[in-house]
Amino acid sequence: MNPPPDLVVMPNDGAYPYDRITDYLDDRAIPYLILQEGIRFERAAGNLDGSSNAAAWAVWGNSSASYFRRQGAHPGRIHVTGSPRFDVLANETGSTEAKALADELSDGKPILALLSNPIDDLGFVTRSEKLALIRDLATASAPMLVERDWHMVIKLHGRESLEACSAAVGSAADGVPVSVVSDCPLYPLLGASRGALTFASSVGLEALLAGVPLAVVELPKHGFVHDYVSSGAAAGIRLNRALDQQIASWLEGSESREKAVGRYLDENVAHAGVSAVQVADLVQQLTHPPHKRSR
Incomplete structure (x- = not known):
């Protein structure tokens, strides 16, 4: 990747091919955001979503936040955003x-x-x-x-x-x-x-x-x-x-x-109806942190 992206967004970091992609990104110090894609299945810590070096995790609710903490994700990098895919449910x-x-x-x-x-x-x-x-x-x-x-x-x-x-x-x-x-x-x-x-x-x-x-x-x-x-x-x-x-x-x-x-x-389920806004705000924070915006 030349030039490297400011941020890569992926649905998980534990299943193929995303486990390989996270290794590639880690080796090149490219930041990535894990956007929770589905329900979580309890397995041994370090063997599923949450075990990588993601810059942040955007999760559906408090239950998912607890799960990712158990998997070893840094608590300060877990953000309860809700799921954008649920925002349209009522309309459809x-x-x-x-x-x-x-x-x-x-x-x-x-x-x-x-x-x-x-x-x-x-x-x-x-x-x-x-x-x-x-x-x-x-x-x-x-x-x-x-x-x-x-x-x-x-x-x-x-x-x-x-x-x-x-x-x-x-x-x-x-x-x-x-x-x-x-x-x-x-x-x-x-x-x-x-x-x-x-x-x-x-x-x-x-x-x-x-x-x-x-x-x-x-x-x-x-x-x-x-x-x-x-x-x-x-x-x-x-x-x-x-x-x-x-x-x-x-x-x-x-x-x-x-x-x-x-x-x-x-x-x-958090932020029902406005989850997409929550995720967009998180992407903005990760790609344009305060110290960059002040320069």
Whole structure:
């Protein structure tokens, strides 16, 4: 890089290729900002985001700030900015877009969304185990979906195979009211959904922000990943138990869960609606510190 940039902004410093990029930048004394991209998974200190020599970390909320401190990030370099991607959430879950999407995907029927993510890439399960989980969930949901006249929409992450997932679901769930999609916009889908299921993804946080009841599907040998269930903000779904009863109890909700969701959002989402401004101000501070501006 000639001349070198004043600042490099990256989504993390622990996953490939960003771990290699941080080494390159460190060797050349080029400053960089880590802009938190997703939920954090607890691992040994020094092995994940927060272990590098970043000039600063822009994190979503107080919970993330605590996590990065545990990972070894310098406390004075951690800035709670919120997430710019959440700033637009309220505008994109509007009734017009949500209704149009529901009409397209389910002929206007109530939607139960399964928001998948590459848990196989994250090492929780193998690819075949993940496909089996999705297949079993669709199959177990069939009686409830038919009885309630609901439709399940399985939204895939960009790294997941539409063909493989469609084949897995279709092979065991003929006649089940389910659609598998990959390019469906997330926020209108949340606006059209009565509930959202996930495995281990930041879309769970977005569902809570959108006011959509959240449930986490138990993973073999790992239980309920992340802290959605342990915090009380989400229900836990076990595929080895009657699904209809679990879903009915989950969607009925409770005052205690509503309070837990409020506490969870307070800890995990800061500066809602103005996070982009917070990040821009931080970039300005890093590229034009006071001692430079005074010259």
